[in-house]
Amino acid sequence: MRSGRTVLAVVVLGVALAGCGGADIGPGAADEPGPAQIVDAWTSCAKAAPRAGEVLTVPGTGTPAPAVDEPEIGRIDPAFTPIAAVLCGREIRPGATGGQEQVATERHTEEIAPLLTALRLPHQQVDGDVACTLDMVIPPWLALLDERGRWLRPYLPTDSCDKPRAEVNAALAGLPWTTVDTRTVGQVESPAAEAAGCAQQWADMVWVETTNGRPGPPTSLAAGPLRLCVYQVPASERGSAKPAGDFVYGGPLPPERQAGVLRGLANRRAVADCATPASRFAVLRPLNDVGPDRYVELDGCQRFLVAPPTGGAQLGQGDDTLAALLGLL
Template sequence: MIKVWFPASGSPGAMTRVGAALAAGGVLTLALAGCAGQVSRTGSAQPLTSVAAPVSDPQPSSAPTIHPKWRTCADEPTMQPQDGGNDAVPLAHFAGTFHPVAALLCREDTQRRTDGGTDAIAVEDRADDVAALIAALSLPDEPPPSLEPPTGDVPPEAGLICAADGYFTPRMVLLDGQGRWVRPRLPRDSCDKPRAEAAAALGELRWTRVSTRVLGEVESAGAAASGCDQVHTDMVWFTGVHPPGRQGDLAALADDAASVRLCVYRVLASGRDSEKPQGDFVSGRVLPPGRWAAVKRAVATSGKAAACTTPANRFARLETPRGDIYVELDGCRRLVAQGALAADGTSGDTIWQASTDLPALLTGP
């Protein structure tokens, strides 16, 4: 994946509470086709063995529109996060009728609060020194690569092979001196990607914050202070739905004096019937001296997991130096922990019935 970052403040983060992935840092992303869902990791796009046919832009049914006076990102439906840039028009279509003096960018980011928590925010940024950007946006599209293999004296690189990847168009508009606006399309290279000149011009813009709007909470102050994730999967229920192929013994647990973090979650009602329920942070702390030793003994005396179909309302995650342990605090009251090494050298999670005193050890003072 190739990323061209706009200069921006704030740090990227997963927008778990508001149910959307954040496009942190105002980024123009070239994302591998077919890779959707999770926030992606940075990597190199590998060339394919065949030529990717360019994707044509939908032709406007009438002359491009110069919109009336700009209001805000929040007030313009085409500037919302789910927008795919289908209304963007090549800047050349406005030549002679529209003269840009500034650019506005609508994007999402995260922002740390004074209490230590983090919010998802929608921001509007403005750049006024746009001469280089306008010049780059005015460039024509490059012709697509030839489908014919190079022959004769034509160098091998002439038979360009394009990676089958796409990109997300930045939610950007251009303003003229009257406050009117247009949505420009980025000129494409021969592989139907943004031309390097346009990407470079975008990266060099100096953005000034116009407005910031809080969308929702990503991480609570309590989760941040405890070191626990704000949202976590109920791995006991998930393992019960997809049990391990081999139910081995428990692996050796951490020493009695080990530092162990306890995170407690409440299962979200919206996902309680799913095979992978998500839990929202309730409380978290490092176990007091001596508590882990007692918890360890209770885990070690677990028995064979009983058949059960009652989802938990709460579960705990124990972060130990020898792997995480998950415990249902109600419902079936099972636990999932690392299994012992098998004869073939492999290991995996194993599911057990928790001892009756384990939930109390994890919820007591």
């Protein structure tokens, strides 16, 4: 089990793996930040920052948070004396009955001296060529409170790569935060998907590959034991650039059924001239993670795609028999 301090470090220093959303750090590197907007009274993260950490959201799960006007980020006015800090964010936690859920958190601390020292550091100017990594660090949603209950969002000084300075990250990770509120905002992985060993969502790669080009014909590829994961594509996703399907059922594919599936994937039928998006598709993945992934449209055009890890996807034509073999386990 991870400690609360470890979980906090993940939130503070988290790297965005999908999308480019998230909170702004503040003014650009070349700009002197203006004063931060002071808000009369703190309410809660749920009201002041309902989207904090939303970059972790899995599309199609949870209820979107309402839009909210956030105060201007900037420097701390000398007339504003901070006495506490609030950190709003999100975490992925095990669900009460299995699976994983996304939880919004609100944390407070009054021991903010190290943090204030770090926040008053200047931006690190670029001196010559600087090698910056391509990962995008999402800055934390941070607020400072004064003794009157007013609050503001401070500008986070950045390094030469326009990411929060290491001193800011270290100060945030080292403070004794107290969690004052948590709320579940969405399901990341259902208990059924976890039990099946499948991801909650997956992209219909047959549609992606055929939209972007014409993969070559399939070849015979040996396969060890396979795991079947079947996904339903919401109507709003069908025909999009990368249709996201939601988990329906899955699990290890029985050997006798796998033999028939592999025979169906080895046929040499011509691929139909078809552009009907599938409402369901299957993903077949090696149980030992060695070998290609296989995708099968269970309706629509009923095509299949073999995607070796080294590239060179192969497209073939399935049929009702193949789709039936991939029915409920």
